[in-house]
Amino acid sequence: MSTAVVVLLAVGVISWLFRVAAITLLPATRLPPVARRLLDHAVPAALAAMVGAGLAGGAALPDLASRLPVLAGAAVTAVLAWRVRGIVLPVMAGLAAAWLLSLV
Amino acid sequence: MTRTPSLERSVGAAAVRDTVPVAASIAPLALVIGATAARTGVPVPADMAGAAVIFAGAAHLAVLTTIGAGVLTALSAAVLINVRLLLYSASIEPRFRRQPGWFRWLGPALLIDQTYLMVTARDDLAEPARFRRYWSCAGGLLMACWVVTVGLGSVLGPLLPAGVPLDAAAVAVLVGMLAPRVKAWRTAAVAVTALLAAAVLPGGLGLLVGIVAGAAVGAALDRWAS
Numbered sequence: 001m002s003t004a005v006v007v008l009l010a011v012g013v014i015s016w017l018f019r020v021a022a023i024t025l026l027p028a029t030r031l032p033p034v035a036r037r038l039l040d041h042a043v044p045a046a047l048a049a050m051v052g053a054g055l056a057g058g059a060a061l062p063d064l065a066s067r068l069p070v071l072a073g074a075a076v077t078a079v080l081a082w083r084v085r086g087i088v089l090p091v092m093a094g095l096a097a098a099w100l101l102s103l104v
Numbered sequence: 105m106t107r108t109p110s111l112e113r114s115v116g117a118a119a120v121r122d123t124v125p126v127a128a129s130i131a132p133l134a135l136v137i138g139a140t141a142a143r144t145g146v147p148v149p150a151d152m153a154g155a156a157v158i159f160a161g162a163a164h165l166a167v168l169t170t171i172g173a174g175v176l177t178a179l180s181a182a183v184l185i186n187v188r189l190l191l192y193s194a195s196i197e198p199r200f201r202r203q204p205g206w207f208r209w210l211g212p213a214l215l216i217d218q219t220y221l222m223v224t225a226r227d228d229l230a231e232p233a234r235f236r237r238y239w240s241c242a243g244g245l246l247m248a249c250w251v252v253t254v255g256l257g258s259v260l261g262p263l264l265p266a267g268v269p270l271d272a273a274a275v276a277v278l279v280g281m282l283a284p285r286v287k288a289w290r291t292a293a294v295a296v297t298a299l300l301a302a303a304v305l306p307g308g309l310g311l312l313v314g315i316v317a318g319a320a321v322g323a324a325l326d327r328w329a330s
Binding site: 002003004005007008009010011012013014015016018019020021022023024034037038039040041042043044045046047048049050051052053054055056057069070073074076077078081082086087088090091092094095098099102 | 319
């Protein structure tokens with residue numbers, strides 16, 4: 001079994017624990033205020049960090065020219081995602097922009 | 105409330121009606137996850153099993169896109185992304201309070217952003233059996249659609265030409281999930297901090313530092329504002 005599969009299954013187990021924790025084990029409302037404040041911001045922070053890592057493409061100081069299709073796709077997606085409901089149209093438009101630039 | 109077959113049918117039908125458009129809206133993410141898994145070398149059945157047990161797109165994608173930076177990085181990123189489930193769990197706990205024990209343990213496996221939003225948007229699920237039926241139908245159908253679509257992406261992924269920028273697709277999906285959340289300047293500060301740290305620092309370190317720094321900035325701004 002590959003490492004990725006083991007991590008996927010481990011994340012699944014941990015996610016299930018998160019799901020049942022406040023229902024069957026420990027109410028999250030009892031967490032200290034500092035922990036709750038951190039949890040409140042964990043999702044946008046994690047998503048943004050993944051966007052940053054994806055834009056950089058694994059390099060510490062990304063070569064922006066080579067990452068232009070990814071940057072353009074992200075920019076188009078961001079603008080549309082602010083303006084329209086749903087994720088389908090923004091992602092498709094962003095992917096189309098990235099694809100077109102990768103052909104240039 | 106007396107349970108009748110017609111009532112159960114109507115609750116089940118409402119759940120299906122509510123779920124179909126939601127399933128369509130998350131299909132692109134499922135396809136990208138499947139295609140990314142194929143590129144990463146994860147076998148199709150294993151990725152579908154992962155889709156069922158994680159049942160959360162961003163965390164699943166995080167594992168696939170960061171596994172190259174190390175197990176700890178991939179695990180940390182996915183776990184931090186799914187920490188929000190703890191808050192959903194706390195928020196929805198009253199709906200589970202009068203449910204049978206088996207449902208209190210197994211039912212939350214269907215808890216994701218979409219099912220949480222679907223049930224909190226309805227005011228006709230106060231009766232435990234009604235909630236249980238709606239939750240099972242909606243969550244079960246959504247999970248089935250999700251797993252099948254991820255599998256479809258895994259099968260179709262290797263058929264895509266080599267030039268298709270799948271990394272751009274993964275980033276676009278993440279941006280599409282992030283952008284609607286950035287409505288206030290405080291969230292924008294969190295996002296900018298996390299994004300810049302992750303982009304500038306190398307690999308897995310950047311991801312971890314970005315998440316922690318972003319959340320810490322948000323917490324500090326909350327404290328400063330209150």
